[in-house]
Amino acid sequence: MSNLETNQVTQQARGPVGREGVLDVAARLFREQGYGSVSLRKIAQVAGIKAGSIYYHFGSKDEIVLSILDTGIMAVHDEMRLAVSSQASDASAEVILRAAITAHLRALLDVSDYSSANVRIFGQVPQSVRDANLPTRRSYEAEWDSLLARLKANGALKQDVDVRHLRLMLIGALNATLEWFDPKRGSVEALAKNYADVFVHGILEKQDN
Amino acid sequence: MSNLETNQVTQQARGPVGREGVLDVAARLFREQGYGSVSLRKIAQVAGIKAGSIYYHFGSKDEIVLSILDTGIMAVHDEMRLAVSSQASDASAEVILRAAITAHLRALLDVSDYSSANVRIFGQVPQSVRDANLPTRRSYEAEWDSLLARLKANGALKQDVDVRHLRLMLIGALNATLEWFDPKRGSVEALAKNYADVFVHGILEKQDN
DNA sequence: GTCTATAAGTCGATAGAC
DNA sequence: GTCTATCGACTTATAGAC
Incomplete structure (x- = not known):
């Protein structure tokens, strides 16, 4: 099943991301694509970091x-x-x-x-x-x-x-x-x-x- | 992450299930739990059959x-x-x-x-x-x-x-x-x-x- | 603060026996 | 028409290097 859809997954990079940067990206993706289609990997990619790095800022999804x-x-x-x-x-x-x-x-x-x-x-x-x-x-x-x-x-x-x-x-x-x-x-x-x-x-x- | 929740997953069994039986169960589960939480395995379990059997009636989820x-x-x-x-x-x-x-x-x-x-x-x-x-x-x-x-x-x-x-x-x-x-x-x-x-x-x- | 690598689990889907 | 068994892809989360 292709639940990835036609989603633009542009990364932004630019300097440190931090807790707030992850939240901003996640909120936008959740609004656009719903909960089920947004994985931590996708959030990380758009935020310009790797998935594992998210766990420095948060304990869980x-x-x-x-x-x-x-x-x-x-x-x-x-x-x-x-x-x-x-x-x-x-x-x-x-x-x-x-x-x-x-x-x-x-x-x-x-x-x-x-x-x-x-x-x-x-x-x-x-x-x-x-x-x-x-x-x-x-x-x-x-x-x-x-x-x-x-x-x-x-x-x-x-x-x-x-x-x-x-x-x-x-x-x-x-x-x-x-x-x-x-x-x-x-x-x-x-x-x-x-x-x-x-x-x-x-x-x-x-x-x- | 526990997306299974506290969902009663009672099976019903009782005779043949068929295409309509699967649809009835799936519709009820989707209504109760949303799309993301309802897997084919869960539908099959509640309908009283095994997950693989669903593909006799349907080509895909x-x-x-x-x-x-x-x-x-x-x-x-x-x-x-x-x-x-x-x-x-x-x-x-x-x-x-x-x-x-x-x-x-x-x-x-x-x-x-x-x-x-x-x-x-x-x-x-x-x-x-x-x-x-x-x-x-x-x-x-x-x-x-x-x-x-x-x-x-x-x-x-x-x-x-x-x-x-x-x-x-x-x-x-x-x-x-x-x-x-x-x-x-x-x-x-x-x-x-x-x-x-x-x-x-x-x-x-x-x-x- | 971010990386790599990987564990442990779930998912949709397929193949073949009965 | 339903079963068992399994493949490959994907997920959250963890461990440890830098």
Whole structure:
């Protein structure tokens, strides 16, 4: 079976690589090719070192993957928290929600290979690695739950929505964009606006509601 | 690295296995464990035969996977088409849309291991297998585009929505439920209603719109 | 901090007996 | 239609030189 695909495996070389260099390369390859197709040999080759050298920086492949998963969540968490907290104190629920959605999509699609690698490979890594990444994930989920609960308490959200369920739906829908979004067809900001429009107003022409 | 996880690998035995038996087992394992963790040896073990015997029914692992991917799409396609076509001729856009959403979710979460396996492993299989599955996927996507375009032409959808973009968003959001939906926490029908409510009405309390 | 060399295991796939 | 046995390639990980 040829699981190598048509993958460009250009090496970069240039000076020392180090722990961070290995992680950067690994995150990019995981985002591009998924977990199963990326071996330590491939990471090493692209990073410009030999496979055995990786074990000077890491104790196992799992350690590399977990580090990338955690960093990816923290990156999108920071982006989202900053976007929300920098809104004016009298900002409307809609404005705050749009800022959070935009921040999540920007981290995922534009800023961080680590965030996109997380979404891409989380369902492919060994269960033990998923479990180890869970606390970091839970923290980000709690941030969303806190925001949504606040908007609901303000009366801005419909009172019959379940916060946990809405969060799962929202983040799931946003993360799914990773599979098809093409920056050549439109900007992340335009995408974020479209998503916010749907969640805020729905897709049907208003007639009775 | 232990990628075997804590997976129950119970065999079933019971009479002849055959091509269909292998496919059923493989689809279930792919859905439960993803692509990378499921070897031909594991499929054979659960099916109650030896690994070499699989090659009497299939020429390669890719052939097994492609068959499962195609069947999965056709299953959800059939479910969705039937649900839409069985609506009354004067059914409202909202009713039709709710029926399509419900059918997609039911196929994915309740009816077919093949459909859920498709969503779960499509991004993990070799590029050649993805390419081979594309025509079947395109056909299902065209079914949604046709439905949405019809609703838009009727004036039921907002006129500024892009059909292709809406379809990507809708299917992406629905497929994402596979990662967290738990039938013990609620029915597929209730889930479908919640999703339809969001897409139809949005999540904000109406005040000015 | 990176190298070479290799151990120990798993994988997809094939050949031939029954 | 299923079995046994095996090949060759690939993987993570380790040991020790430099």
